[in-house]
Amino acid sequence: AQTVTQSQPEMSVQEAETVTLSCTYDTSESDYYLFWYKQPPSRQMILVIRQEAYKQQNATENRFSVNFQKAAKSFSLKISDSQLGDAAMYFCASPLNAGNNRKLIWGLGTSLAVNP
Amino acid sequence: NAGVTQTPKFRILKIGQSMTLQCTQDMNHNYMYWYRQDPGMGLKLIYYSVGAGITDKGEVPNGYNVSRSTTEDFPLRLELAAPSQTSVYFCASESTKDSKAFFGQGTRLTVV
Numbered sequence: 001a002q003t004v005t006q007s008q009p010e011m012s013v014q015e016a017e018t019v020t021l022s023c024t025y026d027t028s029e030s031d032y033y034l035f036w037y038k039q040p041p042s043r044q045m046i047l048v049i050r051q052e053a054y055k056q057q058n059a060t061e062n063r064f065s066v067n068f069q070k071a072a073k074s075f076s077l078k079i080s081d082s083q084l085g086d087a088a089m090y091f092c093a094s095p096l097n098a099g100n101n102r103k104l105i106w107g108l109g110t111s112l113a114v115n116p
Numbered sequence: 117n118a119g120v121t122q123t124p125k126f127r128i129l130k131i132g133q134s135m136t137l138q139c140t141q142d143m144n145h146n147y148m149y150w151y152r153q154d155p156g157m158g159l160k161l162i163y164y165s166v167g168a169g170i171t172d173k174g175e176v177p178n179g180y181n182v183s184r185s186t187t188e189d190f191p192l193r194l195e196l197a198a199p200s201q202t203s204v205y206f207c208a209s210e211s212t213k214d215s216k217a218f219f220g221q222g223t224r225l226t227v228v
Contacts, residue, residue: 033215035215035216035217037217043204043221043222044219044221044222045206045208045217045219045222046219047216047217047218050214050215050216091158091159093217095210095215103149103161103164103174104149104159104161104210104217106158106159107158108157108158109157109158
């Protein structure tokens, strides 16, 4: 069965510094996507960034970038120039496609605190 | 653009009561999901649907039912509420083009 593991339950970073959140996954799929979602205290789930597994280039969205290591099945999120508004729970997720069986597999999340 | 609309935002139920959580999306997505999120935990899949008229169980379906009569709507039914169903519930829809999931704002349900 496919799993997604986030090994850091909590992280903290100083404002304006850089932080990296780790995620590893296990899939037998050959073509898949990987996602990072953010959940602030408002509890809204917000898509941060998406990586297509068949692309070697790491995805980037403004201050957010990923370090995708396909062979190692690692998908870490780097937040540069951290801002107070980045404080949230961050979840890593990957879709599982198997015929008509389609669902997202989620990590348990990393709680990020941003210190002023 | 409304996206995914989920109602209600909060609800308190007594043990044994029933209720329906409503979810509608206006993005013409075929895939829709119901998740629950317990305190300090990630998301657990309750039910999902790959299109109108098609639903299937996720990881934690017991105590819940769903229907998908239209592409837009995917209500979640709790028949006999139990304290173990106290949680935050999220509805989501997903684009088949790029697998991006869009979430509703969540429903905080308390069963007392």
